[in-house]
Amino acid sequence: MTSTPQHAEMDCHAISEAFLALHERDGFARLPPSSLLHDSVPMSFVMSAGLIQVENDLDTIVQSTGGKFAFTQPCFRHFDMKQVGEDPTRLSLFHMSAAFHIGSTERETVLPRLWYFLTQTLGLDKDRLWVTYLDDEEFGRDEASYQCWKALGVVEERLVGLDQQHCFWRQRSTGQIASDGKKCGPHTEVFYERDVACPACENREQPIGNCRCGRFIEISNSLFIENYIDDDGKLIPAGTVFAECVLGLERLAMILQQVTSVHDTLRFQAWRNALIPLFKHQQPADAERSIRIISDHLSAFVKLTQDGAPAPGRGGRRAIIRNLLRRTMTEVLISEVEIPHVISVMQALLSNQDAVIRLHQEYECFSRTLERGKNELSNFLALEQPIPSQTLSKFQRMYGIPVVLSQHFLTQTDWHILPAEPCRDHHDCK
Ligand SMILES: [Zn+2]
Structure with missing residues (x-):
């Protein structure tokens, strides 16, 4: 790794500032991020730094900015929650910087600026950068991107042509820019190569x-x-063309800070410092996995709550919030760390009163769910042993007790079953 001490201190915010400042210098307007709760995704939350945030007001924004604007957007992908902790880069909540130029797809303006930003502003070693571009049987080759990268000095062997599955983007639903069809076009990605065997x-x-x-x-x-x-x-040629250049901030921070995963970056430092002592009796790999999931999920929960997400519950956004909290609690329960202690540490980290209250309420609610699930498990065990694994999935669907926790409880010789009490405060508890 090659980052200088000055670059090694750059966190997501510093990288974002540098990117936005460079674009402002080149005549781009800086726009604020949008809330994670956006009307265009009523059942979920904003998932990327795309046009979604500005599309409703696009005409006004193009008028006031000349079509050149940049912003940094927090993004949340609930469908990635299960993969958090499985690889070095996956997060449910992450940040992307994006620069748009409506009315132009000139590679000669976008790619040289990006290359300058990566190699000069951030000081990344050119010899570790790889570039992909579209080279597809059906859609042909993105000659403009290819020639532009070559002119910037990217050597042939690091310039990788890939098919439409990898380098051709198509919009899932129609939007305002090409209201009579789905937008699409080639994209070109930059990769950084690390010393991983x-x-x-x-x-x-x-x-x-x-x-x-x-x-x-x-x-x-x-x-x-x-x-x-x-x-x-x-x-079909689009009436309005545009270029979009996006950056993954946590990934860049990981590279600049020379740490092995996004979970080790400065963004999570306070969380890790507080959680590591709680998990010190666990196997290191188990502890690391739990710490990654808990810090990812709770930081997402805080941000979503700040942006106005509803309290945990059933369906849509409520279910996603519930899932974040229950997955966090499940990690704590299978680790057999003292729950009240963890809750108090979490509360200290949350720094948001609404989030603290909701966490506490959901913990009580989940505890009742688990007691009821354990009772049902116990009743089942009295009739049939050993318990088939598909039964545990059924228990999860019917009673809300996660399979991993059923398995965990079943391995306990002295697991204690408390009578399930109806939940008085939360009508939509399972
Ligand atoms: Zn590999």
Whole structure:
């Protein structure tokens, strides 16, 4: 790794500031981030730094900015929750900086600025950067990106052509820019190569970025939206074209701070310092996994609560919030760390009174769910042993007791079953 001491102190905020300042210098307007609660995703939360945040007011924004604007957006992906802790980069809540140029897809303005930012502003070693671009049987080759990267000095062997599965973006639903179809276009990604021993990556057995070992880290993606695609998959030139360049801030922070995972970056330092002592009696790998999940999920919970997310409950956003908290509590329970102690540590970390109250209420609610689930398990065990594993999944669906906790309770010789009490405060408790 090659970052200088000055770069090694850059956290997500500093990287974001540098990116936005560079764009302001080049005539881009700086816009504020949008709330994670956006009307366009009523059942969930904002998932990326796309046009979604500005699309409703796009005409006004283009008028006032000339079509050039940049912002940094927190993003939350509930479908990634289960993968948190499984690889070095996955987070449920993360931050992306994005720069848009509506009306232009000139590679010559986007890619040189990005290259300057990565190699000069952040000081990344050019010899560790790899670039992908579209080279596809159906859609052809993105010659403009290829030539631009070559002119910037990216050597042929680090310039990797990939098919439409990897380097062609298409919008899932229609939006305002091309209201008669779905926007689409080629994209080109920049990867940073780390010193991770991985034979599959070494021998290039699969496309760059597909392996989860953490050797190749995707740090940036630039999209050039030039067409829309009709229902038959035919490309039609878009009336309004645009370019978008995005950065993954936690990933860049991990590289600059020279740590092994995004969970070890400065963003999570306070969380780790508080949680590590609680898990010191666990196997190191188990403790690390729990600490990653807890710090990711609770920091997401705090941010979502600040942005106005509803209290935990059933369906849509409520269920996502409940899932964040219950997955956190499940980690604590299987680790057999003292729950009240953990709750008090969590409360100290949450720094948001609403979040503290909700955490506490959900803990009480979940405790009742678990007691009831344990009772049902016990009744079942009186009739049938050993318990089939599919029964545990059924218990999860029917009684809300996670499979991993049923398994954990079943391995306890002296697990204690308390009578389940109805939940008086929370009508939508399971
Ligand atoms: Zn690998």
